Amino acid sequence: MLFRVPDVDAADERVLADLERFRGELRHQVAEPRRWLGQLRRSLIAGAVRGSNTIEGYTVDVADAEAIAAGEEMPTAHDVQTRAAITGYADALTYVLQTARFEVFTFHPMLLSALHFMMLRGDLDRSPGRYRLGPIWVSGAPDNPPVYTGPEAEHVPELMDELCGWLQDGDLDAPAVVRAAMAHLNLVSIHPWRDGNGRMARCLHTLVLARQLILAPEFSSIEEWLGSSPHNTAMYYAALGEAQGGSFQPERDAHNWLRFCLRAHHLQAQLVQRRLEIAADVWRALADQVAAAGLGERTVAAVYAATRPGGARRTTYMSDEGLTRDQAIRDLQGLRGAGLIEETGHGRTLRYLAAGTAAQAERSVRTSITSQPLHDPYGAD
Incomplete structure (x- = not known):
């Protein structure tokens, strides 16, 4: 039974x-x-x-x-x-x-x-x-x-x-x-x-x-x-x-x-919906910043990953975008030079985190979308 x-x-x-x-x-x-x-x-x-x-x-x-x-x-x-x-x-x-x-x-x-x-x-x-x-x-x-x-x-x-x-x-x-x-x-x-x-x-x-x-x-x-x-x-x-x-x-x-x-x-569905909204708005803001810095469009993926809690990793960026090691390194160096990302850790723990205007854009979008609490579907039931 x-x-x-x-x-x-x-x-x-x-x-x-x-x-x-x-x-x-x-x-x-x-x-x-x-x-x-x-x-x-x-x-x-x-x-x-x-x-x-x-x-x-x-x-x-x-x-x-x-x-x-x-x-x-x-x-x-x-x-x-x-x-x-x-x-x-x-x-x-x-x-x-x-x-x-x-x-x-x-x-x-x-x-x-x-x-x-x-x-x-x-x-x-x-x-x-x-x-x-x-x-x-x-x-x-x-x-x-x-x-x-x-x-x-x-x-x-x-x-x-x-x-x-x-x-x-x-x-x-x-x-x-x-x-x-x-x-x-x-x-x-x-x-x-x-x-x-x-x-x-x-x-x-x-x-x-x-x-x-x-x-x-x-x-x-x-x-x-x-x-x-x-x-x-x-x-x-x-x-x-x-x-x-x-x-x-x-x-x-x-x-x-x-x-x-x-x-x-x-x-959880409410949270996923928020993440979709945040992702779309952050991506648009970062695309504008990358274009203003004169960097290639594909680098938006790297700086977007850098806004995530886990940060961006070179190997993942290579895999996602189908790049060689040298191409990925050049892209990341370009983003660092533009002040959009910064390094943390070293060796196996090396990651790239959003910096400057990229970090500010992510914070602004996230704060705007998450400013209200989630809705309890059962309310007072």
Whole structure:
């Protein structure tokens, strides 16, 4: 038995309608050829990788996450466990994002175990890809009593078969975000593996969106939002705890969990919409500055990347624009000479940050667009 899709009320319907409107607007914006979209996509993927792992205590900064999203080495030294967790999750999420284009696809327990193996392959002692053979519980902190106890190990295979059967054929008329939220809750409640269950449940949430949404799934994932602040993470755990009731009780009402997820999707959609607006306005301002400095149009991509929290990296700029090493160096030197970027770090940590009028333009645009708080879709409900 699994948690069933709860009935939605009028407030939920309003939020779902808003999400559909966001989806339509974002689809239109993403479909148009804009040179900054590639960098924005990478930023969103990095945010999902960073957010989901932060929840589990594996923390990296924005520069490291964006490097991983670009297929590069993290510039900052980290312990083996953190590096393995970040790279493993990035690999699994990359696969998930590609499934949106798969002509042949089936939800199957082996698929989920393969994704789990990708995430935890750095530590074979944690049995990546293999179901647990004994009891499991979540304590929240060392030496604390359990806050959640999973079902007996002997029931895990049948529950996973049931979950994948539902993912393939169940409640197909329900909105994608609803099915994703329930997949998330059911997988984390089954807790089929010894470790990595939370990350896998969040990854499955994104996988359901990838398979059901026309919009690129990186624009719809809530993984970044869930791990973006201790407050959001605390609300996430509280919503899970309320739904689960301390043990595997799939007969419980999951309506509040669904509402939590719909609210998270709405807030993340607002954030993505803001980022699209900021990106477009910043790019236009920087294009004018680059032209005034007499530099080539392609260098806008470098100075735009320099306005991002992680800064610009020569290797990423080379890859994005299809340049040789010498071409990239000349472009970056030209931007430095014009006072639009400045260096920080050295060797592997060398990055370029926006400076002068470029930095001022980014701050002005960001302040203008983010001056008002996000709208809570449920208000006082």
